[in-house]
């Protein structure tokens with residue numbers, strides 16, 4: 663029987679995502695519910711190394727469930743890949759009496775947590791990223807809000823694109839993954855969705871399709887371009903030159919990461935935050951909370967990091983059928 667976890671800490675790491683605050687709230691209040699001491703660590707692994715650690719209670723997380731961003735701030739800490747830095751961080755956890763650490767972030771953040779687990783810290787990961795690029799889970803905190811924000815922005819671009827009978831190339835976030843692009847493409851009825859996982863770089867195919875669509879009476883053409891492909895502005899110039907159709911590029915950028923979380927992000931983040939602490943209370947740790955096949959569950963952190971994720975072929979196939 664492993665020793666009970668009496669003090670937990672929570673941090674957010676990597677890019678922020680709407681709903682992280684709901685997860686923090688759930689972690690803190692569930693910890694309090696089980697009689698644990700709860701600490702907050704500001705600015706991810708950087709803040710841990712700088713000992714930006716403070717006590718939290720139920721009141722520390724009042725009025726945050728509806729807020730975007732993260733009240734704990736977040737950071738990228740490149741030096742955390744170094745073993746001696748990881749060891750130093752583990753020593754800091756021991757010094758502050760932290761025996762359990764909840765890390766809300768993506769794959770990179772889990773790698774940091776895994777390193778700490780090898781120094782005796784009991785860790786739990788919660789998937790927080792707008793990119794949906796975490797292999798072990800069908801849901802990540804922030805994706806739903808981000809795609810809704812992007813969808814509304816793209817609707818607006820569509821209005822003006824149609825009025826001017828233009829082509830719009832709209833670049834969405836996602837780092838090397840195309841999930842945001844795919845969902846926006848489906849939700850906004852895009853003519854083309856360019857994702858790193860599927861795009862072969864052949865612009866002539868896009869050009870031919872645009873010309874054909876014009877002949878079939880289409881008044882606009884929306885191309886959703888994933889950040890992992892990028893170069894939307896130069897792509898727009900080339901496409902306009904090749905088709906003679908006015909083409910404009912819009913890069914949606916950081917607006918996709920902000921804003922009040924949707925109902926789904928608040929509820930799922932809340933359930934995941936509660937589950938992370940409940941599992942620790944049960945003596946289960948070094949795992950990642952996930953949502954798979956409609957169920958909230960947890961999976962070994964190393965196993966989670968070894969998994970691969972694929973763009974759902976069916977959704978991509980449907981987007982192509984409907985872009986007629």
Ligand code: ADP
Pocket residue numbers: 675676677707737738739740741742743744767768769770771772773774775777790791
């Ligand atoms: P995300 O957690 O969203 O994937 P990053 O990839 O930027 O975002 O990772 C967040 C932080 O996690 C990094 O800044 C670094 O501190 C830590 N991290 C990333 N990769 C590793 C690694 N291989 N080993 C240890 N820590 C890592």
Ligand code: F6P
Pocket residue numbers: 677678791792793835836837838889919
């Ligand atoms: O991981 C979330 C994300 O917004 C990615 O979509 C994007 O590539 C990256 O973070 C941008 O990171 P930064 O905030 O460091 O510019």
